[in-house]
Amino acid sequence: MTVISTNSPTAELQAIDAAHHMHPFTQADGLAKKGARVITRAEGVWLTDSEGERILDGMAGLWCVNVGYGRKELAEVAARQMQELPFYNTFFQTTHVPVIQLAAKLAEVVPGDLNHVFFASGGSDANDTNLRMVRHYWSLKGKPSKNVVISRKNAYHGSTVAGASLGGMVPMHQQGSLPIPDIHHINQPNWWLEGGEMTPHDFGLARARELEEKILELGEDRVAAFIAEPIQGAGGVIVPPDSYWPEIQRICDQYEILLICDEVICGFGRTGNWFGHETVGAKPDIITIAKGLSSGYQPIGASVVSDEIASVIGSDEFNHGYTYSGHPVAASVALENIRILQDEKIVEHVRDVAGPYLKEKWEGLTAHPLVGEAKIVGMMGSIALTPHKESRARFAADPGTVGYICREFSFGNNLIMRHVYDRMIISPPLVMTTGEIDILIERAWKTLDMTHDKLKAEGMMQAAS
Ligand code: PXG
Numbered sequence: 099m100t101v102i103s104t105n106s107p108t109a110e111l112q113a114i115d116a117a118h119h120m121h122p123f124t125q126a127d128g129l130a131k132k133g134a135r136v137i138t139r140a141e142g143v144w145l146t147d148s149e150g151e152r153i154l155d156g157m158a159g160l161w162c163v164n165v166g167y168g169r170k171e172l173a174e175v176a177a178r179q180m181q182e183l184p185f186y187n188t189f190f191q192t193t194h195v196p197v198i199q200l201a202a203k204l205a206e207v208v209p210g211d212l213n214h215v216f217f218a219s220g221g222s223d224a225n226d227t228n229l230r231m232v233r234h235y236w237s238l239k240g241k242p243s244k245n246v247v248i249s250r251k252n253a254y255h256g257s258t259v260a261g262a263s264l265g266g267m268v269p270m271h272q273q274g275s276l277p278i279p280d281i282h283h284i285n286q287p288n289w290w291l292e293g294g295e296m297t298p299h300d301f302g303l304a305r306a307r308e309l310e311e312k313i314l315e316l317g318e319d320r321v322a323a324f325i326a327e328p329i330q331g332a333g334g335v336i337v338p339p340d341s342y343w344p345e346i347q348r349i350c351d352q353y354e355i356l357l358i359c360d361e362v363i364c365g366f367g368r369t370g371n372w373f374g375h376e377t378v379g380a381k382p383d384i385i386t387i388a389k390g391l392s393s394g395y396q397p398i399g400a401s402v403v404s405d406e407i408a409s410v411i412g413s414d415e416f417n418h419g420y421t422y423s424g425h426p427v428a429a430s431v432a433l434e435n436i437r438i439l440q441d442e443k444i445v446e447h448v449r450d451v452a453g454p455y456l457k458e459k460w461e462g463l464t465a466h467p468l469v470g471e472a473k474i475v476g477m478m479g480s481i482a483l484t485p486h487k488e489s490r491a492r493f494a495a496d497p498g499t500v501g502y503i504c505r506e507f508s509f510g511n512n513l514i515m516r517h518v519y520d521r522m523i524i525s526p527p528l529v530m531t532t533g534e535i536d537i538l539i540e541r542a543w544k545t546l547d548m549t550h551d552k553l554k555a556e557g558m559m560q561a562a563s
Pocket residue numbers: 160219220221222223225254255256257261327331332360361362363388389399
């Protein structure tokens with residue numbers, strides 16, 4: 099049996115990976131031919147791969163390493179907790195200190211009356227909890243027919259059966275008979291692609307009012323909740339027009355629909371406030387959290403719910419829970435992560451320093467011939483690639499072809515910048531310095547130039563008719 103270690107040759111690691119490891123959202127045959135990039139270490143905002151390349155991580159892992167890599171405090175807390183109490187469950191009328199501390203801390207940092215926490219291992223299963231909880235809530239209130247959840251096309255709420263059903267990703271629905279019944283999707287507030295001749299303001303209102311139309315179509319007595327990310331992340335960092343969220347809030351209030359804000363990406367400082375719903379001015383009844391909750395150092399997620407929901411749910415046994423709900427090591431690490439965010443004023447750093455600096459530079463990318471709009475809130479940004487800015491044209495090539503070319507150049511330039519169809523996205527660690535932002539922008543420019551050159555050389559600057 100081969101000894102596998104960090105010092106093994108890259109080709110050998112790639113071959114064993116291809117032979118035994120099934121990757122998420124990946125066509126295995128294609129990857130096996132190409133070989134996966136092997137990441138071996140990370141520090142601050144920098145990754146190192148098995149070839150010794152230093153790569154600037156413009157995606158904070160997977161939108162999660164908010165405090166940056168290499169935080170010894172988090173490693174030490176985990177080691178200590180593993181020695182003291184590596185595991186105990188929170189079923190059967192039992193609790194432990196880390197989960198008590200973390201629940202209390204979350205009640206403090208989450209605004210309003212969202213004071214009660216149901217733990218999960220990540221964002222997908224927290225959204226499963228939400229689906230069951232909102233249905234059970236209305237049932238306990240004597241309205242069992244209120245069991246429909248409305249979501250949005252191109253939303254991402256996870257990969258479990260409930261998470262993927264709540265999400266609005268067509269390629270996910272096409273596999274495994276999704277969505278499950280009683281989940282409906284309205285259109286997303288993506289003005290660049292779908293706004294037509296409308297102003298962003300009018301388009302934002304029109305897209306919000308689709309929620310009202312859907313409620314009226316289904317009947318108010320059928321709808322339990324609306325779920326949405328304050329700013330869509332995996333859908334391409336779609337920043338809604340300012341008119342959108344106030345109208346959504348009005349509709350949820352008017353028709354007594356619970357509002358679930360999925361804060362898995364937007365939470366813990368990403369948008370320049372602790373939570374994305376503060377940035378867009380919404381008042382959710384439930385939020386979903388994961389990722390930045392532990393900066394990705396441990397798998398943990400949660401639903402944080404209002405006093406009212408907790409009191410209704412508390413009147414009955416809620417037949418739901420995961421072995422790792424409130425895992426003590428994950429809870430200790432999350433608690434320490436929140437301490438770091440608070441003590442180092444990282445949310446303020448995003449709001450006052452890194453966010454405004456990145457915004458100015460990122461918006462500067464619109465001077466590039468390939469870039470249509472640039473959107474950015476806090477430390478999550480996107481640019482739309484286009485063959486013709488004025489008409490917001492799409493490329494003649496299949497959606498995503500150009501984005502993929504751009505992503506490949508970006509990875510080659512040692513910048514992790516992702517694509518969603520033909521939108522390029524970033525979501526760097528929140529601790530990024532202005533000097534590191536300069537490097538990110540320099541590499542993004544170089545990447546755009548290389549992409550543009552290739553598109554011109556291959557006659558791909560054609561607009562779709
Ligand atoms: N909600 C939102 C808003 C998310 O972004 C989840 C729920 C699910 O969380 P877990 O922890 O179960 O993965 C997510 C996850 C991408 C990508 O390609 C994004 C996510 C996950 C994987 C890939 O951008 N977001």
